Amino acid sequence: xxxxxxxxxxxxxxxxxxxxxxxxxxxxxxxxxxxxxxxxxxxxxxxxxxxxxxxxxxxxxxxxxxxxxxxxxxxxxxxxxxxxxxxxxxxxxxxxxxxxxxxxxxxxxxxxxxxxxxxxxxxxxxxxxxxxxxxxxxxxxxxxxxxxxxxxxxxxxxxxxxxxxxxxxxxxxxx
Numbered sequence: 001x002x003x004x005x006x007x008x009x010x011x012x013x014x015x016x017x018x019x020x021x022x023x024x025x026x027x028x029x030x031x032x033x034x035x036x037x038x039x040x041x042x043x044x045x046x047x048x049x050x051x052x053x054x055x056x057x058x059x060x061x062x063x064x065x066x067x068x069x070x071x072x073x074x075x076x077x078x079x080x081x082x083x084x085x086x087x088x089x090x091x092x093x094x095x096x097x098x099x100x101x102x103x104x105x106x107x108x109x110x111x112x113x114x115x116x117x118x119x120x121x122x123x124x125x126x127x128x129x130x131x132x133x134x135x136x137x138x139x140x141x142x143x144x145x146x147x148x149x150x151x152x153x154x155x156x157x158x159x160x161x162x163x164x165x166x167x168x169x170x171x172x173x174x175x
Contacts, residue, residue: 025060026089028069029101032056035074039101042068042084042125043135063091066109066136066143068125069102070118084118086110086143109143117150128159139167 025048030039032055044067046059061067066088073081087106090096096105112121124146125135142159149156 023063024092024104025062026065026106027058027060027103028067029103030057030059031101037074038072040070042070042122044068045136061089063089063094065089066138066140068135069099071101079115081113082115082118083111083113084121086121088140109140110147112147112150120150121146124156124159131159131161133159133161133164137164137168139163139170141167 028041028044028046030041031037032039041059044059044061045065046067047062047065048060049057051057059067066086068084068086071081071083071085072079085099086109087099087102088109090105090107094107097108098105099108110121112118128135128138138159142163146156
């Protein structure tokens with residue numbers, strides 16, 4: 001079951017007034033038509049969400065937040081698309097990449113297509129969670145590493161608690 005399914009009853013996001021000073025949100029549209037199109041978030045901590053109808057909901061992220069979007073589509077002959085994207089919501093002046101179902105877009109940290117690669121990333125995320133690290137807090141460089149290694153057919157290095165501590169220290173120095 002999707003970990004974000006329990007958050008489906010979050011209140012709708014508040015409209016952002018251009019002069020309010022609030023950061024713009026990145027909205028992720030999730031569609032669930034059982035056996036045909038199934039979109040879900042493998043991880044992420046939305047700041048707001050709303051249900052449009054029984055098959056569609058929108059979850060919203062503030063700039064800097066990381067989430068993993070899984071998209072799966074099937075037809076009468078089997079799976080048409082399996083994709084997983086780990087992305088970071090961006091602020092107004094930051095560069096972004098347009099991603100289907102992500103408005104206005106986000107910074108792509110990792111992108112894989114095909115069920116074997118998606119399953120492999122699931123195992124890597126599970127391993128990160130098994131050592132007590134929230135995947136939302138993982139160093140963006142690690143997601144780039146995973147993307148590049150999988151694209152090259154190479155072995156992915158694990159994400160250790162020591163590496164995570166180093167990342168947290170570096171992030172504190174940068175802020």
